[in-house]
Amino acid sequence: xxxxxxxxxxxSIGRSTLSVVESYPNLFQVSTLAAGNNAELxxxxxxRWKPRVLSMAKEQDAATLRAKLRSAGLSEIxxxxxxxxxxxxxxxxxxxxxxxxxxxxxxxxxxxxxVRAGKTVGLANxxxxxxxxxxxxxxARKQGKPLLPIDSEHNAVHQCLRxxxxxxxxxxxxxxxxxxxxxxxxxxxxxxxVQQALNHPxxxxxxxITIDSATLMNKGFEVIEACRLFHVPPDRVQVVVHPQSTxxxxxxxxxxxxxxxxxxxxxxLPILYALTYPDRIPSELRFSISDLRHLDFCPPDMxxxxxxxxxxxxxxxxxxxxxALNAADEIAVAxxxxxxxxxxxxxxxxxxxxxxxxxxxxxSIQKVLALDTEARxxxxxxxxxxxxxxxxxxxxx
Amino acid sequence: xxxxxxxxxxxSIGRSTLSVVESYPNLFQVSTLAAGNNAELxxxxxxRWKPRVLSMAKEQDAATLRAKLRSAGLSEIxxxxxxxxxxxxxxxxxxxxxxxxxxxxxxxxxxxxxVRAGKTVGLANxxxxxxxxxxxxxxARKQGKPLLPIDSEHNAVHQCLRxxxxxxxxxxxxxxxxxxxxxxxxxxxxxxxVQQALNHPxxxxxxxITIDSATLMNKGFEVIEACRLFHVPPDRVQVVVHPQSTxxxxxxxxxxxxxxxxxxxxxxLPILYALTYPDRIPSELRFSISDLRHLDFCPPDMxxxxxxxxxxxxxxxxxxxxxALNAADEIAVAxxxxxxxxxxxxxxxxxxxxxxxxxxxxxSIQKVLALDTEARxxxxxxxxxxxxxxxxxxxxx
Numbered sequence: 156x157x158x159x160x161x162x163x164x165x166x167s168i169g170r171s172t173l174s175v176v177e178s179y180p181n182l183f184q185v186s187t188l189a190a191g192n193n194a195e196l197x198x199x200x201x202x203r204w205k206p207r208v209l210s211m212a213k214e215q216d217a218a219t220l221r222a223k224l225r226s227a228g229l230s231e232i233x234x235x236x237x238x239x240x241x242x243x244x245x246x247x248x249x250x251x252x253x254x255x256x257x258x259x260x261x262x263x264x265x266x267x268x269x270v271r272a273g274k275t276v277g278l279a280n281x282x283x284x285x286x287x288x289x290x291x292x293x294x295a296r297k298q299g300k301p302l303l304p305i306d307s308e309h310n311a312v313h314q315c316l317r318x319x320x321x322x323x324x325x326x327x328x329x330x331x332x333x334x335x336x337x338x339x340x341x342x343x344x345x346x347x348x349v350q351q352a353l354n355h356p357x358x359x360x361x362x363x364i365t366i367d368s369a370t371l372m373n374k375g376f377e378v379i380e381a382c383r384l385f386h387v388p389p390d391r392v393q394v395v396v397h398p399q400s401t402x403x404x405x406x407x408x409x410x411x412x413x414x415x416x417x418x419x420x421x422x423x424l425p426i427l428y429a430l431t432y433p434d435r436i437p438s439e440l441r442f443s444i445s446d447l448r449h450l451d452f453c454p455p456d457m458x459x460x461x462x463x464x465x466x467x468x469x470x471x472x473x474x475x476x477x478x479a480l481n482a483a484d485e486i487a488v489a490x491x492x493x494x495x496x497x498x499x500x501x502x503x504x505x506x507x508x509x510x511x512x513x514x515x516x517x518x519s520i521q522k523v524l525a526l527d528t529e530a531r532x533x534x535x536x537x538x539x540x541x542x543x544x545x546x547x548x549x550x551x552x
Numbered sequence: 553x554x555x556x557x558x559x560x561x562x563x564s565i566g567r568s569t570l571s572v573v574e575s576y577p578n579l580f581q582v583s584t585l586a587a588g589n590n591a592e593l594x595x596x597x598x599x600r601w602k603p604r605v606l607s608m609a610k611e612q613d614a615a616t617l618r619a620k621l622r623s624a625g626l627s628e629i630x631x632x633x634x635x636x637x638x639x640x641x642x643x644x645x646x647x648x649x650x651x652x653x654x655x656x657x658x659x660x661x662x663x664x665x666x667v668r669a670g671k672t673v674g675l676a677n678x679x680x681x682x683x684x685x686x687x688x689x690x691x692a693r694k695q696g697k698p699l700l701p702i703d704s705e706h707n708a709v710h711q712c713l714r715x716x717x718x719x720x721x722x723x724x725x726x727x728x729x730x731x732x733x734x735x736x737x738x739x740x741x742x743x744x745x746v747q748q749a750l751n752h753p754x755x756x757x758x759x760x761i762t763i764d765s766a767t768l769m770n771k772g773f774e775v776i777e778a779c780r781l782f783h784v785p786p787d788r789v790q791v792v793v794h795p796q797s798t799x800x801x802x803x804x805x806x807x808x809x810x811x812x813x814x815x816x817x818x819x820x821l822p823i824l825y826a827l828t829y830p831d832r833i834p835s836e837l838r839f840s841i842s843d844l845r846h847l848d849f850c851p852p853d854m855x856x857x858x859x860x861x862x863x864x865x866x867x868x869x870x871x872x873x874x875x876a877l878n879a880a881d882e883i884a885v886a887x888x889x890x891x892x893x894x895x896x897x898x899x900x901x902x903x904x905x906x907x908x909x910x911x912x913x914x915x916s917i918q919k920v921l922a923l924d925t926e927a928r929x930x931x932x933x934x935x936x937x938x939x940x941x942x943x944x945x946x947x948x949x
Contacts, residue, residue, distance in 0.1 A: 314809060318714045323832040328841055395841055405814070410828070411821055411837035412711060413814040417802070424808055431807070435720040440808035444725050444792055445851045452844035 157430060158186040160244050160274075162265055163256035164200055165193040168279040168305065171422045172254050173200065175430065178438075183430060189244040189257065189265065192216060198223055201232055208233045208247055210240030212261075238264060245269035252430060254305065255280045258361070259485075260527050263287055267520050270294045270302070277429035278384075279305040285376050286478045287523045288383025302384060303429035308377050309384055310425035311403035311416035316385065318406065318414045327381050328405040328413075330397040331455060334369040337396065341459045347498035349491065366488045367462075370501055371455060375466020379477055382470050389470040394463065396453045418442050461502040465509065475515035475526050482530035483508035483537075490538045500541055508534040554827065555583040557641050557671075559662055560653035561597055562590040565676040565702065568819045569651050570597065572827065575835075580827060586641040586654065586662065589613060595620055598629055605630045605644055607637030609658075635661060642666035649827060651702065652677045655758070656882075657924055660684055664917050667691045667699070674826035675781075676702040682773050683875045684920045685780025699781060700826035705774050706781055707822035708800035708813035713782065715803065715811045724778050725802040725810075727794040728852060731766040734793065738856045744895035746888065763885045764859075767898055768852060772863020776874055779867050786867040791860065793850045815839050858899040862906065872912035872923050879927035880905035880934075887935045897938055905931040 159176060163169045169190075176183040185204040190197040191212045201209055201224055209232055211217040217236035224232050235243050238261070245253050245265040253269040255262055256279040266283045269276050271294055278284065283291055295302045304310050308329050316324065335354050336347065352369045353362060360368070367373035374394050381392045395405075405415040418424050419442045427438055457464050462484070469480040487504040490496045496504065511533055517523050556573065560566045566587075573580040582601040587594040588609045598606055598621055606629055608614040614633035621629050632640050635658070642650050642662040650666040652659055653676040663680045666673050668691055675681065680688055692699045701707050705726050713721065732751050733744065749766045750759060757765070764770035771791050778789045792802075802812040815821050816839045824835055854861050859881070866877040884901040887893045893901065908930055914920050 314715050314811060317716075318711050318811070319832050325834075393841070395844065402812070405841065407839075407841070408832050409834040410824055410832040411815055411835050411839060412825065412832070413839055413841065414711060414715075415799070415812040415814060417810040417812060418808055427807055428809065435716050435805050435807040435809070437722075437806040438808050442804075442808060442810055444790070444802065444804070444810065444849070447792065447849035449849075450847040452841070452846075454842050 156181070157183050158249050158251045159183055159430070160187040160189070160247060160250040160253045160269070161185070161256065162189045162241060162245055162253065162262055163191070163258065163280075164188040165190045165196045166256055166258065168254065168256035168422060168426070172256070172426050173204070175423050175426050179436070182436070186250045187244040187247045189241045191257075194220060201229060202227060205229065206232060207249060208235060208244050210235045210237075210244045212237065241265040242268045245274070246272040250274055252277065254426070254429075255283060256305070260286065260524060263523065264520050267291055267294065270298060270300070273298050273300060275300050275303065277303045277305045277426065281306075281376055281380065282481060284380040284383045285481050286527060287517060287520060288379065288477070289473060290517055290520065290523070292383050292386070301432065303432055304380075304384055305422070305425045305429050306377075307400075307403040307418075307420065307422075307425060309380060309404070310428055312381060312385065312406055314416045314428070315404065315406035315414035318412070319408045321386070323408050323410075324385075324387065324391070324406060325409045326407040327385060327387060327392045328407060329374060329377050329381060329392065329394050330400065330402050330404055331371065331374045331394050332368070332400045333396040333398050333455075334371060336369055336459070337398065341456075344459070344499050345497060349494060352491070352498060362492055363485065363488050366491060366501075367484065370462040370498075371460035372462035372466065372484050372501075372505075374455070375463045375469075376481070378463075378466050379470040379480075389467050392470075394455045396455050397451065399450055401447070401450055462505065465502060465505050469509060472514055474517050475512050475530075476509055478523060478526045479509045479512035479530040479533070480505060482527050483534035486531055486534035486538060490542075495542050496538060504534055504537050504541065507537050553578070554580050555646050555648045556580055556827070557584040557586070557644060557647040557650045557666070558582070558653065559586045559638060559642055559651065559659055560588070560655065560676075561585040562587045562593045563653055563655065565651070565653035565819060565823070569653070569823050570601070572820050572823050576833070579833070583647045584641040584644045586638045588654075591617060598626060599624060602626065603629060604646060605632060605641055607632045607634075607641045609634065638662040639665045642671070643669040647671055649674065651823070651826075652680060653702070657683065657921060660920065661917050664688055664691065667695060667697070670695050670697060672697050672700065674700045674702045674823065678703075678773055678777065679878060681777040681780045682878050683924060684914060684917060685776065685874070686870060687914055687917065687920070689780050689783070698829065700829055701777075701781055702819070702822045702826050703774075704797075704800040704815075704817065704819075704822055706777060706801070707825055709778060709782065709803055711813045711825070712801065712803035712811035715809070716805045718783070720805050720807075721782075721784065721788070721803060722806045723804040724782060724784060724789045725804060726771060726774050726778060726789065726791050727797065727799050727801055728768065728771040728791050729765070729797050730793040730795050730852075731768060733766055733856070734795065738853075741856070741896050742894060746891060749888070749895060759889055760882065760885050763888060763898075764881065767859040767895075768857035769859035769863065769881050769898075769902075771852070772860045772866075773878070775860075775863050776867045776877075786864050789867075791852045793852050794848065796847055798844070798847055859902065862899060862902050866906065869911055871914050872909050872927075873906055875920060875923045876906045876909035876927040876930075877902060879924050880931035883928055883931035883935060887939075892939050893935060901931055901934050901938065904934050
């Protein structure tokens, strides 16, 4: 029986994880949960799963939940809150496996502490590897515990890597759907509207990740994640556009053999893989090879998608540069969604923020968080300047 | 330094193996060679590789070669001949690794003896697994030595299987190019000429294997090989038509994940993989993922290609039935090539031969060879009857 902590239990990955746990009651048990602000769903999850500890983002929500659980005769569930609450959920002595699925840097500290506490961690939080990959992977190596990727690309790579040793790997190939502007000419990029950018051809996702998919920054983040997770330099991680997203990623070995992973597009599959690794157990998540018809591939256009090139640059330098990349992207995407800047300003803001950020080594999560705050302020200031420059032109047109 | 015996050194796989050995002089060394009748090439190979022992099919060719080598100052090379000569080459005490690449049942005994002598064997001979798979794999298990497949499909499967344990495998998927009649309507099959059938869209191969590709019998043999090599029942081995032959085969695991292997179509790659297994070493045999454009897939049409269904039937029963399948196919294909029978008669002759062959267990290679001879006589008799029935009709038309 594997005892599981879920950081981000009310989010998409959190709910998928609970669905997996539900399917295998003899294998997995929910031990602790950390949620955000969805009080109603948290209460339902508490009643259904009866975790030892449950954490909520806000103290007030926690207090309300505590009272509700007492009324429901579930006062044995310990309700905690805030960042220390999440850390408590992640490091609880009863927990064997931590699913890290809190979006943004707020999941960082708890994930790091889980690794430090010797837990096996399944990573669905992008920021953990993008901004603090060096720290987290070093700690996992020290603890001798695997970091298991819970996202389709890196999970695919993890599976393909079983075909050889790490020193036999020539290159990792991440597949990219290409986003909604794969076939849009560069000349039309200046006119891209928020609505067009939010219209992703294959997936319904949160707004930021949808824009990140449209700029290919999401793939850039994945390049950095792959570098950190598998300890390879950026020039050994390549992107290939594959609109059907049937092949989730590939690994090329030194002898010239390439292994590729194929499966249904359902997050329960990488979650199940991570939870059962190094074993595999039967699931209903079948991909029908007899339904395979056509697969298309093409190289990514770095000129059209400068965010991808910026991510490679950040991956190369690491440290403060990846923090600047991530923070500036978050600020720029928010500004684009509020129609304060144009689509093509997103990479410009990131580039300027990165340029103005001195390279810096990361010695602690606190340092990461401090650099993240600095980079956000810097990016916001650059956005403000862009808006001032932009306004008169708008007025003229 | 791995010391290698090549059974079939003048054939295509034999020459590719020597090319691999040539590329890695510090890793591999030719220890012994067994060849057929190509005296000129054998002499060149003897001079170049200076094997300890060299075997030729015929006693007379061996004598000539012995004299030639003596004149060339190479009398230290021991020249032997016939079936015992091949066995001597395969079981030489200095040999670590045996490449089994003699076409037909004549490679059977030496391969079996190599396995019995505790050698690691790379299998390029189809018949070893099709007609004597049960015997050879049982002996390899007993010896605790791997049998490494040297053909693109099973080599691909071997690589993909590294992604999990054998009890975690749901299904093996062999890809098939589909042959020249993939899109020909069944109604036109009766009119297929020898010339059309020999016109394979992707590969230049020997005549029998080209016809076997056109009838999909070649894929049927591969289904049987996969069953024997990986110890799975026939219903766990499926065929998917993939005209580009970019994905060489796939393995589907119980959790729903599928691994696929991709590489250039160059036999040196599976040879290198087998010779270096469980390691991988760098090669120049690169597949360019950036050149990937389109991949197509479709299910095979069992009604159009009854040979495939017959192979499944033989795989299920095993023993004498697979021997009948192989022997009858060889006889039927030869008759088709001589225009004695039509294209659609090939599966009919195989079906009748199989039906007339009682199921029989294989306790020794001698028994295999005896059953093979019987099946050939039976198939030849069925061909003779078909020709007699056919002639009057021809005369009328």
